[in-house]
Amino acid sequence: MSRNEKSKNLGASRRNFLVGSAAAYVGSAVLASGFISGAQAATPKVDVSTLPRVKQKLVAPPFLPEHEQVATGGPKIVEIELIIEEKMMVVDDEGTEVWVMSYNGTVPGPMIVVHEGDYVELTMRNLQKNMLEHNIDFHAATGALGGGALTRIMPGEQVVLRWKAMKPGVFVYHCAPEGIMIPYHVVHGMNGAIMVLPRDGLKDGKGNTVRYDKAYFIGEQDFYVPRDEQGNFKKYESAGENLSEALEVMKTLTPTHVVFNGAKGALTGDNAMKAKVGETVLFIHAQANRDTRPHLIGGHGDLVWETGSFADAPMTNLETWFIRGGSAGAAAYTFVQPGVYAYVNHNLIEAVMLGATAHVVVEGPWDDDVMMQVQKPAPITN
Amino acid sequence: MLVGAVAVAVSTCELQQPLVLDLMNTDSGLLVMRHEVTLRQWRKCYDAKVCSHMVDVGPGAMDEGFPATGISWFDAQEFAAWASARADVTLRLPTVEEWRSFSGIEENPRAKLFSDPRMAWAADYGRNKKVDPTLKKSGGFGLSPQGIADVHGNVWEWTATCVNGGFVKDGINNCPAYKVQGEHEAVISVFVRDATEGGCSSGTPPAHLGLRLVADPAAKM
Numbered sequence: 162m163s164r165n166e167k168s169k170n171l172g173a174s175r176r177n178f179l180v181g182s183a184a185a186y187v188g189s190a191v192l193a194s195g196f197i198s199g200a201q202a203a204t205p206k207v208d209v210s211t212l213p214r215v216k217q218k219l220v221a222p223p224f225l226p227e228h229e230q231v232a233t234g235g236p237k238i239v240e241i242e243l244i245i246e247e248k249m250m251v252v253d254d255e256g257t258e259v260w261v262m263s264y265n266g267t268v269p270g271p272m273i274v275v276h277e278g279d280y281v282e283l284t285m286r287n288l289q290k291n292m293l294e295h296n297i298d299f300h301a302a303t304g305a306l307g308g309g310a311l312t313r314i315m316p317g318e319q320v321v322l323r324w325k326a327m328k329p330g331v332f333v334y335h336c337a338p339e340g341i342m343i344p345y346h347v348v349h350g351m352n353g354a355i356m357v358l359p360r361d362g363l364k365d366g367k368g369n370t371v372r373y374d375k376a377y378f379i380g381e382q383d384f385y386v387p388r389d390e391q392g393n394f395k396k397y398e399s400a401g402e403n404l405s406e407a408l409e410v411m412k413t414l415t416p417t418h419v420v421f422n423g424a425k426g427a428l429t430g431d432n433a434m435k436a437k438v439g440e441t442v443l444f445i446h447a448q449a450n451r452d453t454r455p456h457l458i459g460g461h462g463d464l465v466w467e468t469g470s471f472a473d474a475p476m477t478n479l480e481t482w483f484i485r486g487g488s489a490g491a492a493a494y495t496f497v498q499p500g501v502y503a504y505v506n507h508n509l510i511e512a513v514m515l516g517a518t519a520h521v522v523v524e525g526p527w528d529d530d531v532m533m534q535v536q537k538p539a540p541i542t543n
Numbered sequence: 544m545l546v547g548a549v550a551v552a553v554s555t556c557e558l559q560q561p562l563v564l565d566l567m568n569t570d571s572g573l574l575v576m577r578h579e580v581t582l583r584q585w586r587k588c589y590d591a592k593v594c595s596h597m598v599d600v601g602p603g604a605m606d607e608g609f610p611a612t613g614i615s616w617f618d619a620q621e622f623a624a625w626a627s628a629r630a631d632v633t634l635r636l637p638t639v640e641e642w643r644s645f646s647g648i649e650e651n652p653r654a655k656l657f658s659d660p661r662m663a664w665a666a667d668y669g670r671n672k673k674v675d676p677t678l679k680k681s682g683g684f685g686l687s688p689q690g691i692a693d694v695h696g697n698v699w700e701w702t703a704t705c706v707n708g709g710f711v712k713d714g715i716n717n718c719p720a721y722k723v724q725g726e727h728e729a730v731i732s733v734f735v736r737d738a739t740e741g742g743c744s745s746g747t748p749p750a751h752l753g754l755r756l757v758a759d760p761a762a763k764m
Contacts, residue, residue, distance in 0.1 A: 254676060430669050430747075499657070501665040522668065527661045534661070538707070 207236070209280060209323070214238045219271035222353075222422050223377040223434060223519075225445075228274040230372055231362040236278040238323070243270065243285045245295045245314075247400035250350075252384055252418050253425040253516060259384055260400040261350035261423070262295065262336060268423030269380025269447060270334070270353025276360045277329040282321065283308075289317040292401045294338050295346070299324065300487070301332035301355050309337045326357045329471040331489040335449045344411060344450065345404065348385055350423065352449035354378060354489045359471050363493075365464055366474025373443040373493055377434050379455070379519060381448045381484075381506060382423060383416035416451070418516050419506060425516030434504070436496050438525025444504065447489035453517070455492065456481040456507035459500065462492035481507050498532065499525040562587070562629045566758060569645045569689050574632060574758040578610070578681040578692045579700065580622060585611035593625035594618065596736075608680040610698050612751035616721050616733040619701045619754045632758035639704040641757060642724045646694035647687045651727045671727040671747040678751065691755075699725035699738075699749030706730045725749055 217226050217239050243264045250261050250268065264270030275281055281302075287295050294315050298307035302324040305311045312320050336351035337343045363371040386394045387406035394417070397403045410417065421428050428434060436442050441463075446455045455462075464475035465482045469489045476482070484490045496502075506517035562584070566574040588594035598613040614622075619636060627634045643649060655666040674697045684696035705718035720732045729749050731738055738748035 254673065426673075430673070433669070499665075500662055501656075501668045520668070522656070527659050529661070 209238060212236060212238050212280065214240060214282075216240045217273065217275075219243075219265060219273065221265070221267045222269055222272060222380055223428060225272045225356070225376045225378060226274055228358075229276075230358065231370070232276040232279075232358070232360040236276075236280065238280045238282050239273075239275045240282045240284070241273055243283060243297070245285065245287045245291060245351075247288075247291045247293065250423060252386075252420060252423065255394075257386055257394040257418070258396045259349065259386060260397055260403070262293065262346050262400060263350055264297075264353055268350035268382055269378070269449075270351070272353065272378040272445065273334075273355040274358065275326050275355070276358050277326055278360060279326050279357075280323055281326055281355070282323040283312075284319060284321050285312060285314065286319040287314040287316050291316040292399055293342075293346075295336050295351070296338055297322075297334055298337040299332065299334045299355060301326060301328060301330070301334070301357055303327060306337065307334075313338065326355075329357045329359045330466065331356045331445050331447070331469040331471075331491050333447050333449045333487060333489050341408060345407065347449050348383055348407075348411060348416075349400075350382055352382075352447070353380065354445060354447040356445060356491075357471070363464075363471060364474075366477075371464060371493060372441065374440040375434075375436055376443040376445065379421050379428065379444060379446045379504065380423075381446065381451075381453050381517060382418075382420055383448075383451050384418040384420070385410035385413075385415075386417045388417075416515065419451075419453075419511040420516035421504075421519045425518075428504075428519035430520075433501075433520040433522045436521055436523045438496050438499050438523060441493055441495040442521070443491055443493050445489060445491045446484050448484050448486055451486040453484045453486075453506045453511075454481050454508065455484060455490075456505055457492075457494060457521070458503040458505060459498070460494050460496065460502050463495055464493040466491045496521075496523045496525070498528055499523045500527075562626065564626065564630065564634070564756070566632075567690055568760075569691070571641070571644055572760050573637070573641055573645065574760055575637070575641075575645045575691055576755045576757070577690065579696075579698055579753045579755045580611045580614075581681055582609050582611050584626075585614075585622065588622050588625040591625060593628075594621045598736075609678055610681055610693070610696075610751075610753050612678065612698055612753045613736045614701070614752050614754055615736045616701055616731070618736070622754065623756055626756060630758075632760075634756040634758050636701050636703040636754060637757040639702050639722050639724060639728070642700065642702055645687065645689055645691050645757075646724070647689065648694060648724070648726070673747055674726060674750050676750040695726065697725070697750040698753035699723040699729060699731075699751065701731075701752065701754045723749055723752060 215237050220226050246263050246266050249258050252259050261268050296309045296312040298309035302308050308322050312322050314320050332355050334353050336346040365371050385407055387410050389395050462479040462482050465479045466475045467482045467490045502521040504519040504521055505512035511517045565577045567577045569575050589597045596618050598611050623634050651670055653670045656668045657666045676697055682692045684693040686692055687694045702722050702724055704722045706720040710718040720730050723729050723731050
């Protein structure tokens with residue numbers, strides 16, 4: 162999302178207060194365990210210094226970075242860069258503002274695509290103008306809280322983390338600083354997804370390779386925007402300023418907005434997803450916090466990796482699929498009929514009233530064999 | 544051509560305040576309210592207990608120079624009955640043809656998304672742009688060539704044209720949805736006061752729903 166954004170620099174005193182409030186929660190989660198097994202992992206040692214390095218240019222959702230569906234060659238080190246920026250975004254038609262915490266300026270953060278066995282080498286920077294401490298927890302990574310414990314950076318700092326992609330599938334990543342700041346950051350947009358493809362590509366469960374012509378990343382975001390005495394959504398001057406009031410709304414577990422890609426309507430109209438009859442489209446759906454149930458109105462999920470694991474055979478021909486909060490899933494569909502399709506969270510209250518609707522505009526010839534209007538609406542005859 | 548405002552006589556009932564509708568005589572001879580029905584006018588109808596729903600005016604809008612919005616087709620009928628009872632003409636919603644005539648706004652000329660008639664259900668997708676929903680005081684969106692205010696604004700106006708031209712049987716009007724007019728045409732259920740988008744409704748919804756009444760120049764029916 163690039164519309165209606167602004168950023169502000171704030172004084173040091175405000176920043177110090179917010180850092181302090183976050184730091185107060187340090188010490189509860191990480192230090193609890195004293196039982197470390199001595200067993201060594203069976204993974205053979207790899208001399209990463211000999212591996213080829215490639216830079217992956219990340220792009221704004223719903224698009225994916227350029228990538229191979231079937232890997233050529235052996236494991237690589239895939240270098241990526243995430244810039245953390247706190248910024249104001251408008252999340253609906255009414256001009257409701259949210260100070261989001263973003264990876265690379267978008268909600269959700271960009272999709273990363275690697276292959277099983279590759280190494281992800283992340284350089285992450287927390288912009289000097291930001292107010293808060295941030296980090297990143299990759300659900301696809303192993304150890305150190307998904308990398309969260311090794312990537313905590315204050316405004317003006319950067320960090321480099323390398324991890325091995327050992328589990329094929331689609332996975333959420335999100336910010337997870339400490340304590341109350343974990344849900345607070347996640348429901349202010351600080352999440353995204355990574356796709357770890359099998360080296361020989363996707364399979365349909367019968368050993369056949371599945372190729373997609375297009376892939377889209379739908380990041381579903383629940384927002385909890387405080388209201389004033391008149392019931393209007395409140396506006397704030399900076400990220401973090403709404404903390405105490407936002408926590409009260411969050412505790413209700415009732416979001417004020419449930420949107421795709423950062424704002425109501427972000428994937429509709431001129432920004433609708435596009436496809437052609439005959440094309441196979443892979444829809445990757447992530448929800449870092451809350452359960453959801455994608456449904457393609459007028460279509461299906463031909464092959465659905467509902468839990469996100471590409472090591473499992475996909476389910477077939479689904480009407481609606483379930484994405485557990487804190488996970489991503491993938492659904493492949495080959496369009497056979499043109500028109501406008503709605504891609505929704507099929508809690509239809511959330512789809513229609515809270516914003517969780519996207520559209521797919523599909524070009525191609527209409528097929529009367531698949532569907533036809535035999536008689537136009539007319540008065541009932543007895 | 545623009546002709547001056549036509550005075551509307553009001554009922555002599557002592558309990559009623561004067562009603563000023565500012566009807567314009569338009570090219571076709573139809574009398575048309577220069578402005579959309581305002582909050583002030585609506586409140587009078589509500590206070591008279593004819594309009595059963597007091598529209599949500601929102602913060603700051605009690606400066607009643609704003610148009611009345613958040614109005615269903617049924618709400619509009621109540622207002623028309625109330626206004627007619629206090630005027631020497633019968634006030635009603637305009638038809639689509641009448642609205643286009645006095646507004647000067649024709650059907651959206653933008654190309655259809657699909658030309659195949661079998662895909663007419665999807666052909667209007669993306670044709671109509673969203674408008675800024677911020678309301679302005681009456682007159683804030685300017686005049687049509689015939690001097691009618693705010694037809695290019697963000698309040699869509701109910702019409703008397705049923706979605707499918709029919710639904711009247713045995714003298715009972717069962718029309719489930721009427722056309723509303725603004726920068727583009729939309730079809731809205733008679734119960735709806737606030738059109739929203741989402742789900743499978745792929746059209747662009749009106750930003751607000753309001754009304755403007757018209758009257759035939761003939762004597763009161």
